[in-house]
Amino acid sequence: MAIKPAYVKKTGRTLLERYPDAFGHDFEHNKELVTELTNIESKGVRNRIAGYITRKQGAEVPA
Numbered sequence: 001m002a003i004k005p006a007y008v009k010k011t012g013r014t015l016l017e018r019y020p021d022a023f024g025h026d027f028e029h030n031k032e033l034v035t036e037l038t039n040i041e042s043k044g045v046r047n048r049i050a051g052y053i054t055r056k057q058g059a060e061v062p063a
Contacts, residue, residue: 012052027054
């Protein structure tokens with residue numbers, strides 16, 4: 001698995017600090033929240049941040 005860029009980690013940590021109870025274990029839900037809470041227009045960057053948050057929340061990754 002690739003190492004996430006610093007901007008993905010920083011944005012993800014900031015969102016988790018500001019909205020600790022908003023995010024959960026569901027990637028799709030987290031993706032929608034990242035769209036609502038940020039001004040990120042790139043789908044790829046949004047998905048990377050949502051994936052990072054999902055991993056930090058302890059979601060199970062399907063094999």
